[in-house]
Amino acid sequence: MTKRYAMVCSSNQNRSMEAHFVLKREGFDVASYGTGAHVKLPGPSIREPNVYEFGTPYKHMFDELRRKDPELYKRNGILPMLKRNLGVKTAPQRWQDNAADGVFDVVITFEEKVFDMVMEDLNSRDHILMKPVLVINLEVKDNHEEAATGGRLTLVLCQELEATENWVDKIDEIIFNFERQHRRKLVYSISFY
């Protein structure tokens, strides 16, 4: 009874992709999304981020940034990150447009704002299937190091969830144990498909 997982952050670049990468490597059925309006990557300055539409292939971004300023983007870790990403999937996807991707059992978000947006989006959809979906927020800072840590923690959490046949009955216990073990606060909610 494998579950389907979704990793969600705002741009579907760093945190969600790190987790996606890790979980995929471990054989999970996983997808990843961003909730932002656009995909934004750091640019030469704060006012000039590189903005892409969701659906723009990582490869495209990679090539473009490498053309623009290889030194800068290598130094701030963007190019390596994109390289990692393009090995995981083709392009960033937007959570709000994922209705066609089917039903997830567990959604992990990495920022409270994203969590709220996912919840809002799920609640605004029509609940036809009556299939519960667990949404967990694990707060992860949006930088490379933290994302790596977040990816590891997510893996642990998902393994825990995967091991329980029915999370609905065990979720409080799982969350409690996880929080105690990793000293991380989790927030979860339940919605329906």
Add this chain to the structure above:
Amino acid sequence: MVAIMSAKLREKVAGFLAAAKSARSLNSKLQSLQHLKQIFSDDADTDLLSEFLPALLEFHSDSSSPVRKLVIEIVGGVGLKHVEFLPDIVPVLIAALQDSTPAVARQSGTCGMDLFRSTLVKIAIQGIYSSELDDSLKLSWVWMLKFKDEMYSLAFKPGSDGRRLVALKFVAATILLYTPDPSGSSEPPSNHSYEEKFDGFNMAWLRGGHPVLNVGDSSMEASKSLGLLLDQLRYSKGKSLNNSAMIVLINSLSEIARKRPALYGRIMPVLLALDPSSSANKGMHVLGAHYPLKNAFFACLKCSHPGAAPWRDRLVGALREMRAGDMAEEALHELCQVNGNVGYKNKAPDEEEKPSLDPVDAMDTDIRRKRSGTPDASDLAAEDDISGKRARQTPEASIDQCKSSSSAVSTSRGDGDNGPVQQLVSMFAALVAQGEKAVGSLQILISSISADLLAEVVMANMRHLPSVRPKDEELELDKELHTTYGSKDSQFKQLSSFLRDILSPSSPSPILDARPSASNNLENPKLEEQEVMTPIYNDVGGPLITETAVVTVPTDIPISSSEGVPSVNDVSLAIAPEVPDIGFPENGIPGLESSVHSYGLPETLAVSSVVGTDLEDASQDQAISLGRSSQERIPSISTDRSEELSPKAVCTDATSINSSTATSLRLPSQLVLPKMSAPVISLDGEQMDNIQKMSFMRIVEAYKHIAVAGGSQVRFSLLAYLGVALPLDVDPWKMVETHVLSDYMSHQGHELTLRVLYKLFGEAEANADFLYSTNATSVYEMFLLKVAETLRDAFPASDKSLSRLLGEVPYLPKSILKLLECLCCPGNNDKDEKAVHSGDRVTQGLSTVWSLILLRPPTRDVCLKIALQSAVHHLEEVRMKAIRLVANKLYPISSLTQNIEDYAKEMLISVTSTDKTNAVGLNLESQKEHLNASVSEGTVPKDVSSDAHQLNTCESSSLSSVSEMQRCMSLYFALCTKKHSLFREVFVVYNSMSDVARQAVHGQIPILVRTIGTSSQLLEIISDPPTGSVNLLMQVLQTLTDGTVPSPELISTIRKLYDSNLKDAQILIPVLPFLPKHEVLLLFPHLVNLPLDKFQGVITRTLQGSSQSSPVLTPGEVLIAIHKVDPERDGIPLKKVTDACNACFGQGQIFTQQVLAEVLNQLVEQIPLPMLFMRTVLQTIGAYPSLVDFIMNILSRLVSKQIWKYPKLWVGFLRCALMTKPQSFGVLLQLPPPQLENAMNKTPALKAPLVAHASQPNIQPTLPRSVLVVLGIVSDPQAASPTEKTQPQSPTAEAQPSDATAEAQPSGATEEAQPPSADGSGSEAEKSKETSTVSNM
């Protein structure tokens, strides 16, 4: 055709069913069922189903849960399409609800939900269009209602498994279905096809007259269900509800509330009562419910239905409450209450302004949001955090934050981060509120907090400057202002006119007049900040303290207490536009002594003149820039302020009118104007950038003056904070950088740089935002790098600024480490950096590295690496410096010792490996390097150390590669001097070294060993040297004994070594002079056995002695010792002995003829005679012909010793006689006749001359007759006559043949021995003659 098809299908279904039934394994069973599912959902007709459904249903009692679940799924799908089967299906579903496996039960619930909904829709629509309903449909509906009841009982039964969630959701969904949707169409769809889709079903379609359904009844039921749901929340207190059920309940209820506003009023009280902070129920569920509740509140807040409106303020209040617990906020709250202010602190400027109007405000903002449109709002939220920074400053954003109080990161950031700051702000406010009497405490407060905190307070204040001010208050306040400051007005005018007089040259026309005013206004933010700082600044200033402290008060007020003390607040706002006019803030200050003016003026003048020249643009532009800049800096000064200003402007003068238009110009960029009547000038990005840039530049410029005036310390933090507040692409850092670097010393560049870096670091660390922290990090790196590079290039190498800076910055990025590396290892990384590097730079780099290692433990490894790399640098000079650092300073640090050792060892070992594998390549490379090296030696001769001399010593052979070897080894050798035991490794490695490497080692050994001296570790090494290291050992010993007296320990160690392990006598050579004589003599045979060159060393050593003592042996003793060596007894080849002799003879200056004579004299007395005696005699006569008389004496003594009895010597004797003829004739004639005869027989060449000699008249008579007979001078008539003479000879004669035979054998030995002697150093010609004669015999 159809029949065939259906028959086929039937067969197939039957087959699958049978397979599923008979299947053993779970998988195959599931597979068969999957096929069935496919068929049933695709194209099963009623007949087929009615035939097989019962069989299928049987599976619901299957033992394995996946099968049960799948069956439920299949029949659920069937039920959706074929309502008529529901009476069969639903009982199964109901049964499944109680299934022991929750997943099956959930599946059943889910299917049931779908069935219920679709049946309801079908029955409703059928009922709308016809008065009669299918019986089957009716029956199905009855069953569905049964199912519903079942679900209800499940939902409201205590317990907490997964079934309950579905059941609760079911109830909620039923409520939604049973109640009319106000937003949906109330007209039913016109065609029947709608049956298939039930999403948009609306109860409002039914308008009575439906045979089964009744709107009223269903609403009643829904209402009842809702009551039940609410009761769950209301009375459960967490006992019967677990977290997930709680969440589902809350989510469902909020959904209902949103979708059915009619029920809003029923649901809200319950939800609000749940609010953890407002109610007393502190169960564990409260924690879990917090977030869903929050979300629910937000969702509800967004509901636009009029029925929801009355609840909004309660919702807002509840949301606000959820943030309770924040200490800072509480404190703030209290403080504000003290100030007589009620309401919410610190939320948004407008709220602060009119707290009593808060609910209205909430509405207000809500309306605003609506105006901007929901997508817009969500976009704002979606807008990631780039805008976060600035959004924080704009009122719109803060309103939004307030609305969405607990949602946003921004709020938590705003409150959590600034907790202490906010406290401080309110503290300032409280103090300021007390008026002048609190000046003292204010001052103490300001001086007692850190500059960073102070800066933060200032920044926080800027944010809280009010943007909106209530109009009704304004007039009143203005009045108040006038009354308060009426008395001062004259003073203002006086001063302003005075100032204008001074400024008039630069402002000839009234239009241009705006220029200084604008400029001053630009300064305004800065001045305000300055003033907060002034007290400390004045501490330096002395007598001005009190006055300027007073200055601080009013300007502080607007910043810190905008909400707390409204009257003072307004005063300050009013002052602001006046300031430009007057030029100095003090003018606007109440209770200011006039003496202050004189102090204030010069600085103002300076500032404004600078400004004036800077701004040569159109005054309009400036006005814009003014507006923009102050908006950036003091974002909350906005709309209403300008309105407030205009009346004020009337009572001042023309310039302030200008400034007031300027302020109105900034309105548009604010975007939150309630009045759109103000002129709108929208600035594009570039303009904004320019304006921001200019304003920041001004501030930075002003710092130059501050620096002159002193007290800039406190202000540095502020600059850093300002820089962070500016958008990055304005690039404030570039300006700060320029400022810092333009005069590092007098601008206190170090402090400022540190402040900036710490602030940037803090930003990067604290910020969760990817974009922002990445950028802050890169700015940090660039800034530091730039400063460091400039420090490196601009300052003399002896300057410590760089090292100090690097020691104190928050962290060192890679680029800095690279810079250090370039400094320490010139030429390693970039070839083009040339002139910059001199020896001093290297020293600078190294000392920086050293201090970093000491001061920054985390960077130790990296810095150590740099130092080590430098220590194997190809440039001698660099290397020696680095080695000194590493060996003397770093190596003693215990945590580094091992690393250094390992590295040095690695390098040492690399010598053995590299020079074997790619010696050629190395040579090429090192030749190049050597070129460099020699150049550098030439240029910096003073730095060339002792190593350079070694370099010279071994330059005979492939010098470049030797230097390459030394490059790798010197570090290790340097370490050896610190830790002698390391030396052993050199011995170990030595064996596998190439010749070049050995040469390098030998070059270094003398220095090293001399430094080490005879330490115990060294003795230990000596006592047990690794194999193959004898040469090295020898050199070590030589060095140790060179010029000094070796310690007894050393000598005994060497002796022991010789005695035990190493039978190689050469190791004894260095200590020979220090051994007792008898030992040396004892050892002599072994010494003789050494190779010739070594033996020569022995001779030198033994003869020269040490400086303190006399030589161990005299030359004579040496020679005698050599002669005493018995080849057979001592097992030493005769050749070695002869070589030894030859060696002695080779050194004529030592082995003089006197020595030889002495030696021969002694030797001739020995019994038996030394084997080589005659050889030595021969050599002596060969070397010193003048000794011939002495030799004759020796020969005659030999005759008396019956030399002929030593066959070997006899041969030599005869040869000697031959050589020394005619002098030897006398001796020959002394021989007894038989021997004489023998002699003549052996050397026929002697006979004739001898006979001739003997025949001489003066000699012949002296000879006995027998001799003459032998000579043949006289015939032997009486051969037997002198019996007394022949008798003694007879034994000899008899012995003769035996002698001859005996002689034949040793002659072989001499033969062996002789030929090599030819290459000895003696007189070759003679020896070869000897050889030939001997072998001829």
